[in-house]
Amino acid sequence: MTGHSPLQQGTVDLTQVLRAYAENLPSPDAPDFAAPFDRFGQFRIVLLGEATHGTHEFYAARAQITRRLIEHHGFNIVAVEGDWPDVAKIDDYVRHGTARPRSGEPFVRFPTWMWRNEDVLAFADWLRGHNAGLIEGARVSMRGLDVYSLRQSIHAVISYLSQHLPGEAEDARRRYGCLTPWQDAPQAYGHAVEHAGLAACEDAVLAQLNDLLARRMNLIANDGESYFDAEQNARIVRAAERYYRSMYRGGVESWNLRDRHMFDTLQSLMAHRKDARAVVWAHNSHVGNASATAMGWQGEFNIGELVRTAYGDQAALIGFGTDRGTVAAASDWGGPMEVKRVKPARDDSWEGAFRRTGFARSLTDWSGGKEPDLVSALSTSLLERAIGVVYRPDNELLSHYFEAVLADQFDAFVWFEQSRAVIPLGDDRPHGAPETWPFGL
Numbered sequence: 001m002t003g004h005s006p007l008q009q010g011t012v013d014l015t016q017v018l019r020a021y022a023e024n025l026p027s028p029d030a031p032d033f034a035a036p037f038d039r040f041g042q043f044r045i046v047l048l049g050e051a052t053h054g055t056h057e058f059y060a061a062r063a064q065i066t067r068r069l070i071e072h073h074g075f076n077i078v079a080v081e082g083d084w085p086d087v088a089k090i091d092d093y094v095r096h097g098t099a100r101p102r103s104g105e106p107f108v109r110f111p112t113w114m115w116r117n118e119d120v121l122a123f124a125d126w127l128r129g130h131n132a133g134l135i136e137g138a139r140v141s142m143r144g145l146d147v148y149s150l151r152q153s154i155h156a157v158i159s160y161l162s163q164h165l166p167g168e169a170e171d172a173r174r175r176y177g178c179l180t181p182w183q184d185a186p187q188a189y190g191h192a193v194e195h196a197g198l199a200a201c202e203d204a205v206l207a208q209l210n211d212l213l214a215r216r217m218n219l220i221a222n223d224g225e226s227y228f229d230a231e232q233n234a235r236i237v238r239a240a241e242r243y244y245r246s247m248y249r250g251g252v253e254s255w256n257l258r259d260r261h262m263f264d265t266l267q268s269l270m271a272h273r274k275d276a277r278a279v280v281w282a283h284n285s286h287v288g289n290a291s292a293t294a295m296g297w298q299g300e301f302n303i304g305e306l307v308r309t310a311y312g313d314q315a316a317l318i319g320f321g322t323d324r325g326t327v328a329a330a331s332d333w334g335g336p337m338e339v340k341r342v343k344p345a346r347d348d349s350w351e352g353a354f355r356r357t358g359f360a361r362s363l364t365d366w367s368g369g370k371e372p373d374l375v376s377a378l379s380t381s382l383l384e385r386a387i388g389v390v391y392r393p394d395n396e397l398l399s400h401y402f403e404a405v406l407a408d409q410f411d412a413f414v415w416f417e418q419s420r421a422v423i424p425l426g427d428d429r430p431h432g433a434p435e436t437w438p439f440g441l
Contacts, residue, residue: 041073054328059119087144160230292408378407
């Protein structure tokens, strides 16, 4: 008996459909790479993913697309999966501002290579040059969305109050004193609350945030940008306290708290700026609609799902994928960065389907459901690969694959058949870089 099984036939049909709708792309290092992404210039928010935290092509492509959206379509916020105080150092640099108070140097927390790499530096240098010709209020900002900066955010709030409300700074020190013993090891705080009977610091950090909010109008009138920074740091302290306390109650709750905080920060950025239009850089697991994945099926949500609910067809969710190459990653959390070989994707995965198209690089776009045949072909559940800061190729299926329905997870997908690791920056400031260069130690 001859012929294809239903699974084999389905695979052939999916490959044919993807091949028909995929648009060839040049290298992300080519100057014309981003021109096809003009179609996304109409949206208020464009979320750009990545399938790993350490692939050059993903960083370079996002930088090129973001440049295009800024230059040709008026986007004015770049919001990234990084800590607010660390990314503020880049923001000060690109907007020609003065340094904000911080505790410690930026981007020294694992994984350092995620933002301390040549591609981020090149984008920051470009954005600084772009902003040089604009008045202060029109300059494009770069902001961090994440929740991990407990020490730095406590320091920033107290420093702000010491300058603007000296009489209130001591109250802040007292309130945050509940957390400061744990600020260098916040996971230990969560363990102590959940398992050792330590009283939670929730009321104290909430009271501090409410005090700031109660004085918002007067403080904004005095120095609106500095107040906004302090308020966001106070929100981070509150979110971090809840996040680290939740870590010992299960992964779903802590994941949802983190992504809720990142979405709330994005909402604050959109409200803070007139005619705000934002590009978000984060992992596929954050920017794709979680309700279309195994994450969502087990109760997790993410930025992509929350943005889709809040903004509807004013937002575009764009995923990225690769088949093989190298990646910057560690073998264990907190371990040293290694350049690891990425295994070719499984045949029964979305990456395997895109590999069979034969395209070295491509953009496949089904935003707005405008290609019903393509949407239909993508409306099945296949495996999808996600590599974070840890990559374990010997245990890849269990550690790095999950089920996803691509049609509902994203609006478009950017494909790189082969990719290579990002190049991390050394500790020294490059020769000739300005004193405001953001990555020097």
